[in-house]
Amino acid sequence: MSILGTxxxxxxxPRLLTAGGTYVDDLRVPELTQAxxxxxxxxxxxxxxxxxxxxxxxxxxPGVLAVLTANDLDDLPPPPPDDGGGGGDGGDGGEAAPLxxxxxxxxxxxxxxxxxxxxxxxxxxxxxxxxxxxxxxxLVSVDYEPLPPVIGADAALAGxxxxxxxxxxxxxxxxxxxxDATTFDGCEVVVERTIENQRLAPVxxxxxxxxxxxxxxxxxxxxxxxxxxxxxxxxxxxxGLDPDSIRVVAPDVxxxxxxxxxxxxxxxxxxxxxxxxxRALRWAETRSENLLGMTxxxxxxxVIKIGGTLDGRILAYRLEIVQDTGAYPRMGGFLPFLxxxxxxxxxxxxxxxxxxxxxxxxxxxxxxxxxxxxxEATAAVERAVDLFAVEIxxxxxxxxxxxxxxxxxxxxxxxxxxxxxxxxxxxALDKVLAGAGYQELRAEQARRRERGDVRQLGIGVASYVExxxxxxxxxxxxxxxxxxxxxxxxxxxxxxxxxxxxxxxAMLVQAELGIDMDKVTVVHGDTDLIPLGVGTxxxxxxxxxxxxxxxxxxxxxEQARRVAADMLEASESDLELDVDRGLWHVRGxxxxxxxxxxxxxxxxxxxxxxxVNYTEGQPTFPFGTHLAVAEVDTETGKATMLRHVTVDDAxxxxxxxxxxxxxxxxIAQGVAQALLEEMRYDAAGNPVxxxxxxxxxxxxxxxxxxxxxxxxxxxxxxxxxxxxxxEAGTIGATPATQNAVIDAVSHLGVRxxxxxxxxxxxxxxxSDAREGR
Amino acid sequence: xxxxxxxxxxxxxxEVEDRTLLVHFLRDAAGLTATNVGCDTSSCGACTVLLDxxxxxxxxxxxxxxxxxxxxxxxxxAAPDGEMHPVQTAFRAExxxxxxxxxxxxxxxxxxxxAENPDPTEDDVRTALEGNLCRCTGYHNIVRAVLxxxxxxxxx
Ligand code: FES
Ligand code: FES
Numbered sequence: 001m002s003i004l005g006t007x008x009x010x011x012x013x014p015r016l017l018t019a020g021g022t023y024v025d026d027l028r029v030p031e032l033t034q035a036x037x038x039x040x041x042x043x044x045x046x047x048x049x050x051x052x053x054x055x056x057x058x059x060x061x062p063g064v065l066a067v068l069t070a071n072d073l074d075d076l077p078p079p080p081p082d083d084g085g086g087g088g089d090g091g092d093g094g095e096a097a098p099l100x101x102x103x104x105x106x107x108x109x110x111x112x113x114x115x116x117x118x119x120x121x122x123x124x125x126x127x128x129x130x131x132x133x134x135x136x137x138x139l140v141s142v143d144y145e146p147l148p149p150v151i152g153a154d155a156a157l158a159g160x161x162x163x164x165x166x167x168x169x170x171x172x173x174x175x176x177x178x179x180d181a182t183t184f185d186g187c188e189v190v191v192e193r194t195i196e197n198q199r200l201a202p203v204x205x206x207x208x209x210x211x212x213x214x215x216x217x218x219x220x221x222x223x224x225x226x227x228x229x230x231x232x233x234x235x236x237x238x239x240g241l242d243p244d245s246i247r248v249v250a251p252d253v254x255x256x257x258x259x260x261x262x263x264x265x266x267x268x269x270x271x272x273x274x275x276x277x278x279r280a281l282r283w284a285e286t287r288s289e290n291l292l293g294m295t296x297x298x299x300x301x302x303v304i305k306i307g308g309t310l311d312g313r314i315l316a317y318r319l320e321i322v323q324d325t326g327a328y329p330r331m332g333g334f335l336p337f338l339x340x341x342x343x344x345x346x347x348x349x350x351x352x353x354x355x356x357x358x359x360x361x362x363x364x365x366x367x368x369x370x371x372x373x374x375x376e377a378t379a380a381v382e383r384a385v386d387l388f389a390v391e392i393x394x395x396x397x398x399x400x401x402x403x404x405x406x407x408x409x410x411x412x413x414x415x416x417x418x419x420x421x422x423x424x425x426x427x428a429l430d431k432v433l434a435g436a437g438y439q440e441l442r443a444e445q446a447r448r449r450e451r452g453d454v455r456q457l458g459i460g461v462a463s464y465v466e467x468x469x470x471x472x473x474x475x476x477x478x479x480x481x482x483x484x485x486x487x488x489x490x491x492x493x494x495x496x497x498x499x500x501x502x503x504x505x506a507m508l509v510q511a512e513l514g515i516d517m518d519k520v521t522v523v524h525g526d527t528d529l530i531p532l533g534v535g536t537x538x539x540x541x542x543x544x545x546x547x548x549x550x551x552x553x554x555x556x557x558e559q560a561r562r563v564a565a566d567m568l569e570a571s572e573s574d575l576e577l578d579v580d581r582g583l584w585h586v587r588g589x590x591x592x593x594x595x596x597x598x599x600x601x602x603x604x605x606x607x608x609x610x611x612v613n614y615t616e617g618q619p620t621f622p623f624g625t626h627l628a629v630a631e632v633d634t635e636t637g638k639a640t641m642l643r644h645v646t647v648d649d650a651x652x653x654x655x656x657x658x659x660x661x662x663x664x665x666x667i668a669q670g671v672a673q674a675l676l677e678e679m680r681y682d683a684a685g686n687p688v689x690x691x692x693x694x695x696x697x698x699x700x701x702x703x704x705x706x707x708x709x710x711x712x713x714x715x716x717x718x719x720x721x722x723x724x725x726x727e728a729g730t731i732g733a734t735p736a737t738q739n740a741v742i743d744a745v746s747h748l749g750v751r752x753x754x755x756x757x758x759x760x761x762x763x764x765x766x767s768d769a770r771e772g773r
Numbered sequence: 774x775x776x777x778x779x780x781x782x783x784x785x786x787x788e789v790e791d792r793t794l795l796v797h798f799l800r801d802a803a804g805l806t807a808t809n810v811g812c813d814t815s816s817c818g819a820c821t822v823l824l825d826x827x828x829x830x831x832x833x834x835x836x837x838x839x840x841x842x843x844x845x846x847x848x849x850x851a852a853p854d855g856e857m858h859p860v861q862t863a864f865r866a867e868x869x870x871x872x873x874x875x876x877x878x879x880x881x882x883x884x885x886x887x888a889e890n891p892d893p894t895e896d897d898v899r900t901a902l903e904g905n906l907c908r909c910t911g912y913h914n915i916v917r918a919v920l921x922x923x924x925x926x927x928x929x
Contacts, residue, residue: 013865016873018851020807023874028806130797131790205811205819205874205908254809254874255908287812498872498909657868661910665871668911692816692906700899700912729911 002579004511007657010503011518012496021252024209024224025284031213031220036065038270038283039133041123041140042293043115046151046362046685047161048144050113050122058125058139063132066277067140068124070110075276077240100330101173104166105360107328109238109265109272115144116163116327117364118687119292121266124273126281149362149685153301153322156359163327163360172329176320176340176355183351184316187307191387196754197376199299199324199679201695202369204497206254207290210267211282212274220247221271223263226256226495227535228525231263238268239275250525253497257669258368259294260497261331261537266293291690296679297369299324300336300376306384312394312402319343319380321356325366332366333358338373338470343416345381346425346465346623347403352415362685368537370669371730374466382462382735383752390746395442396739397433400463400625401426420465420621424713428647429463432625435709436645441629449747458630458639458744462736465623468539468650468724475615476540477533478548480509480556482608486582486597487519490552493533494545495525499726500658501541505549507655512553513560514582515596532613539622539724542654547718548614555610560584563603564594620715620723624648626732628671632744637763639741641671641704648728649711652721659725660708666729667706672698673730674737676756696756745769776836780805781849789836795829796820798836799846807847807877811906818905821878821885822846828885830904847877850884860884860922869918871909879905883919892923 020026055067100107111122123140127133148161155161156170163170184190210223219241225231228250236243253260266283274281285293301322308314321339325332340354385403389396404425405412412420438459445457477493490505501524506517523529534540557577564584565572576587585593600608629643644667653659676696680688689695714721734755741757742750749769753761776793777786780803787802799805799822810832811819820832823845850858860883863869870876879902886893886901893901898919899912907915 009865010868012873013870014857016870016876017847017861017864017880018855018857019848020809020877021873022806023809025810026800026806028804130801131792203908205817205872205906206809253872255872257908287814287817500871661868661871661914664911664913665909666911668913669908691814692812693814697816697906697908699903699906700916701903703899703912705895705916706911706913 002511003507004654005656008503008507008655009657010500011506012500012502021254023206023252023254024211024222027211027222027251032211032280032282035211035280035282036126036128037130037133038273038281039125039127039137040121040266040289041125041137041142042289043111043118043120043122045115045144045146046118046149047147048115049147050111050115050142051145052143053123054141055123058136061132061136061139063127063129064125064136065128065279066126068273070108070112072276073109100328101333104164105172105329107265109269117362118685119364120327121269124269126273126277126279151361151363151681151683151685153324153359156361163362170360171357172325172360173333173358175337177353178355179318180353183318183353184307187315188310189388189391190305190307191391192303192305193387193752194301194303195380195383195752197298197300197302197379198755200297200369200673200677201291201679202257202259202294202297203697204255204257204259207285207287208264208266208294209284210270212271213280214275214278218245218247219271219275220249222249222251223267224253224260225250225263226253226260226497226537227262228495228527229493229530229533230535232527234262235268235271239272248527250495256497257370258297258372258537261368288691291695292364292687295330295367296326296364297366298376299366300339302380304380304384306388308388310392312392312399314347314349314388314403316351317344317349317381317384318353323356323358324361324363325358326363327360328365329358329360330365330367335366335373338467339377341416341418342374342377342467343381344414345378346405346463348405348409349403349415354416363681370666371727374727375731375734378462378464378731379735379738382739386739386742387751390751397429397438397461400429400461404429404463418467419618422713422716423465423621423623424649425463425623428623428649428711429625431647431709431711432627432645435707436627436643454635455631455633456744458632458740458742460628460630460736460738460740460743461625462732462739463625464732465621466727466731467619468622469543469616469619470538472544472616472619474534475613476544476548477530477613478545478552479611480549480552480609482515482556482596482600484597484601486515486595486600487521488515490520490522490549491530492522492524492545492549493530493535494541495535497536499536499541499662500655504542504546504655504658508546508549509553512550513557513596514577514579516582539726542720543620543715543718543722543724544614544616546654546722547720548612550720551614552610552612555612556608559608560599563599567594567599567602568592616717618717620651620717622648622650622723622725622728624728624732626736628736628740630737630740630744632741632762634745634766637759637766639675639757639762641737643704643707644733645707645709646732647709647711648725648732649713650725650728651715651723652712654720654722662725663708663729664706666727667733668698668703670730670733671703671737673734674755674757678756774837776840778839778842778844780844781846791837793836794832795834795836795839796831799831799844805846805848809874809877811875816906818882819875819878821881821905823881823885828882847880850880860887863918863922867914867918867921869910869914875905875907879907879915883922886919887923893919895920
């Protein structure tokens with residue numbers, strides 16, 4: 001029996017459990033034994049001109065080796081030529097990790113004459129010891145001349161204060177058509193609402209970190225990243241170096257969630273400074289720095305409009321987005337493109353329109369965060385469907401069933417331009433409803449409503465479809481070598497930061513070759529060993545990187561067949577691989593066999609090795625339904641999650657253990673967005689949730705155990721039948737949870753509560769509804 | 774000042790600044806890098822170790838306060854022959870770790886929790902681990918691992 005699809009514990013775990021991982025700050029390699037410490041001086045002001053920097057006192061402080069400012073960045077290549085800046089159509093959806101906008105929107109490495117968000121790097125202090133850095137950083141005196149801060153969509157669109165005067169506007173990207181007056185013609189019911197998809201901090205438990213050494217004409221950079229190879233090319237461009245003179249290593253990485261795609265300006269600066277000063281350097285940010293300096297996610301204001309018939313048929317939908325991209329248009333400029341692409345979700349809606357504007361504000365830049373544009377699409381349409389259902393007085397699950405794309409319509413061309421590959425959407429919905437005992441839940445809800453209980457029950461349903469490996473054409477690399485001791489090594493361009501790639505890739509090798517997975521070493525994230533690769537984001541790893549490993553294994557198997565045929569003096573077509581035992585033999589004669597060690601030993605100088613760069617012509621579209629059950633105390637507004645039931649269909653499952661882990665983590669982050677988390681700023685642009693005391697990361701105490709139901713509808717475009725699973729949780733769980741809390745109080749007249757649905761907001765919504773506001 | 778303590782059974786002595794935190798003493802002076810720093814507000818529990826048998830957040834303890842004390846970190850948990858502690862075994866069996874960054878602190882918090890309450894309910898576990906943040910697992914499998922370790926049942 002194949003090992004694929006079976007429950008296999010991870011090969012990574014014994015080391016992580018007994019010795020701990022080796023994250024950047026843990027590296028004790030010889031090159032870093034003398035490494036000095038980097039501490040950043042960051043802007044305490046949201047928007048200001050810099051009129052002077054005095055580092056004299058800091059330079060005299062104990063242990064200080066250097067204080068560097070923008071003036072020291074005189075050994076860098078000029079920025080790339082102006083690409084016209086502004087405007088742009090948000091990309092075509094097929095590109096890997098879209099680049100930040102250039103031209104007037106260009107982001108400096110260290111602030112030059114202006115700061116645009118609290119936390120922006122202004123100077124670097126280099127000290128011999130850890131604790132000296134913070135002392136010295138406080139002695140760097142920067143003169144700021146405050147400018148009017150731009151906080152929130154209204155201020156940005158008003159354009160009275162501009163972040164980039166040369167751009168002449170705070171709107172970096174505009175996309176889509178103005179509303180067509182006839183779109184909702186023929187609808188018996190139309191509902192429209194403005195909702196907020198709030199700004200979140202990704203908070204991987206390991207913050208950003210980098211170390212760098214310049215020696216003998218080569219720059220080595222260790223960085224906590226999801227993409228060593230992309231990081232190498234970004235470094236080469238920013239520092240004006242030949243990529244061949246750069247080695248990037250991603251050691252153990254303590255979570256990324258999209259916020260560690262490539263590398264940030266802070267890490268680029270550490271690498272630059274190592275070359276500039278000739279010292280080995282190390283930087284590991286504090287959590288408070290992380291909450292302001294690492295990119296944030298989400299941050300969309302959405303206007304949703306939905307229309308249909310009284311018997312539940314949705315006919316038209318419009319989504320308008322204002323995407324706050326923070327102070328610099330990095331990937332935030334692209335996220336609403338994905339939101340627009342997925343706007344109509346799993347529904348067969350005849351007419352749909354989307355439009356967006358991307359604005360800059362004096363806040364931390366926005367980039368990918370688990371789901372990256374798709375949770376925002378799902379949150380919008382799932383709220384819209386619930387608003388529509390309540391308006392026509394129909395059960396929200398029934399409205400969904402009526403409108404889900406039926407199984408005979410795949411591949412389905414969505415009105416927003418996506419082509420959904422395979423799906424069984426209403427089967428997923430019905431499985432969740434049955435698994436949750438939906439009718440009984442509704443009956444219990446009715447009983448509590450009738451009794452007027454203080455604790456009301458809410459049931460939230462969210463169906464979704466999402467896009468994974470959106471940049472399928474970018475592909476992924478794998479190299480597999482079988483050694484003459486019978487072991488194998490996989491070099492993967494994919495990049496693990498918790499997902500369990502090492503286990504999954506070893507399973508694939510065992511499944512194809514019969515080499516026991518504990519004899520398979522997986523190597524990732526070292527550009528000297530793996531110069532080409534893309535890395536991990538967009539739920540792309542298994543369907544691209546995994547398939548690449550499988551194809552390399554098939555290639556090696558066919559090479560080995562030729563060698564084994566030669567050894568056994570038989571024809572290749574008579575050779576068989578016994579995958580259970582890992583032995584080659586002639587068909588019908590299992591006794592005379594050869595081991596992998598023998599075959600590899602006989603294979604000659606080139607050995608048994610294969611390299612694959614696997615690309616796909618199109619992305620895949622996983623789907624599912626989440627159902628959340630909430631209990632809401634109508635006197636305090638506090639919501640408690642009682643249950644969370646899901647189907648997340650990501651095609652054929654290779655490792656149920658790893659897939660469940662991905663679902664669990666995503667669900668928790670989704671519930672967290674719905675209930676708790678929000679990165680907030682005051683009117684002056686000061687973050688008010690800048691530490692973990694104020695930013696409410698979800699804990700074990702706030703979550704129930706999750707009820708995961710299985711469903712596998714294979715993808716047809718790759719040989720593993722796999723789609724991505726990494727982001728399903730945030731996509732499905734967020735609206736299911738929000739809908740559940742609103743559902744609990746909808747009989748009181750509440751129609752909508754923005755996320756996070758805090759006790760205060762729930763309580764206010766109830767009293768407003770009671771008073772008819 | 775000079776601090777001397779026992780870490781995982783070995784004596785460690787080092788000259789450190791007065792303000793040195795225990796977690797930095799362990800990582801830099803004792804070379805025990807498994808214990809991580811995940812925050813600067815004693816919120817995350819990534820730095821949890823045992824000090825004289827009780828769990829502490831080692832980012833909130835000065836090395837000086839631990840002078841003469843006995844510290845156990847996750848590196849000191851397995852048996853001398855390398856066999857993992859039941860909590861470590863349960864974490865692996867139940868897939869209670871992903872990136873592994875919270876894990877050393879989480880495991881030590883669980884060891885301490887089970888010492889105080891050998892037979893916890895799911896609610897007990899969830900409440901007791903409120904001070905240990907994990908961004909990867911959604912806690913589901915951590916809770917299962919704790920219950921499995923407590924019951925001593927052979928992991929699934
Ligand atoms: S590092 Fe000690 S509690 Fe976060
Ligand atoms: S396993 Fe990554 S933070 Fe817990």
